[in-house]
Amino acid sequence: MAEKVEIPVQKWSGRVREVTLGATKEEGGTRTRSVTVGGEATLPFLHFEGELPHPPRIAIEIQDKKPEEWSPLLLKAWEEVIDDPAAWAKKAEERGADLILLRLSLDDAQGEENTPEKAKSTVRRVLAATGLPLLIFGPGQVDKDNELLVAVAEEAAGERVVLGVCEEKNYRTIVAAALAHGHLVDSRTPMDVNLAKQLIILIHDMGLPLDRILMDPSTGALGYGIEYGYSVMERLRLAALHGDTMTQQPILVTPGEEAWRAKEAKVEEGIPEAWGDWEERAIMWETMTATALIEAGADVMVMRHPESVRLVKEAIDKLWVKEG
């Protein structure tokens, strides 16, 4: 006779905030749909324990020019569209993206400096090519980030774009641009729970509502510090569920960027033969990194290879089973 086993249920006092990316026409933008993340009242996939209103979402990362430093496997996967961010965005949508992350470069394809005007034009074209909500990240240099992001924030006014990345040494200008034009921001810190919380406090202090901030605690790839990133995310999420208000933000992580930096994914040469097929391994590296991170509580994952995206979406679908 089968024993009936009582599953212990934890009662949490807090929950993650809901954050909505993108705005439809009714919401003041032009997206075909907006995407809401967060809202978790329990740990990932424990549907029997608490409410989980939204599954984790995947943003496919595209760039405003061909990213020469990317792995040849990625360049091959996006071959037909890699020189045109608008076509790339459209293709990414077809390949299953929930969101598009557009990364702006320092220079354009001709090797000339990127300018606010060029960035605005790129954003205009990408917005026209896809109906998905957008995240726009600067090239990662303080002055250039500020210059370009202020311009694209204006261009995309009302679209509830996520502007990134805000870091402790440079967040004021980006937050001000988000405030002025109705956008959201990505709050990025090195892997550390204290710093993650502190930057949320600082950004919120500038007047940006908490439902317009994504928390980006950084992560490492499989084999390259993922366990540190995992622990930090886990601690932040547990704190959120215990009612620690400044940690109750949906979490964004970038497994694509991290995994494709690992030599297991990036290159073919100087690798033991026993490691097997390069392409299969590289896709699995990104897939396994991302899959681990959704178990740690990731709400938005930024990924690169369309096949990894397919595999991770499949994993999410299988885990997203609400019983009873």
Add this chain to the structure above:
Amino acid sequence: MEIVGECIHIISPKVKNAMAKGDKGYIQELALRQAKAGAQVLELNIGPQKKAGPEVMEWMVDAIQEVVDLPLSLDTTNLAAMEAGLKRARKRAIVNSASAAPERLESMPPLAAKYNARLIALTMGKNIPPSAEARIEIAMETLMPRILEVGLSLEDVYFDPLILTVCGMQQYVMQGVETVRFLKQIAEPPPKTIVGLSNVSNGAPHEGRSLINRTYLVMLMAAGLDAAIADPLDPRLWEFIRLVEERDDSTPVGRLLLRLYDAVASMGELSPDDVDMSDPEQVAIYKTVQILENKVIYADSYLRV
């Protein structure tokens, strides 16, 4: 509560500079100010001093003893410097410190015994074990036998459970309180305990450190702490000590600290009902307890949330 004044420390750039230049005046002024503020012992941390350890120590001890008449706590890993200081000290000194790491376990206790000094014994080996149980094990199985072996009495020893910082090692902060509690139970009469209090706020912004330190001190006192190496120049620290020691419940803050003290003493926790949330000072203390107890994640701006 016995306060060992922490200010003469090699880590302070001004102290380091005064030592390098042989500027007695600055060291003496620091010694006098701490003595006037109520420090019962003065810590004298000269660092390892690989080159001229004994000379530096003698110079420092002499300089301080010219102006104050307090016992000194000598803090150096340099054995020759330690011995030089012990020879020079007029009042009964404290050897800071022995630990369960082989070298310091071997050398420091006999030196304390030879010069009839007191001894600070750290409950750590090469590393600090996170759990209170593991630290107690070190105290009982490694430190105590060695202390008795060299002829020291347990009454001459302060056990130091090692305090970790709330910004970075937050989950282990309460292990410090629990270690003090257990240490008071491992022998009869209970052994004395001491902490390096300011460690708990190491890395926090300067203006926030006092509140973290003195709130934590109240919790440690509730667990039975006897002494702290701390900043005697902080009048707010003395005020918290006084409120608790005199059980002064004439002010709202005094009442809150006594509730905190009683809660920790009975292994309980402060409840939000104990706090008048309309009083910013009480709210600040409550929020500080929350981060010390790891209920809420520490952030530099934790008081603003």
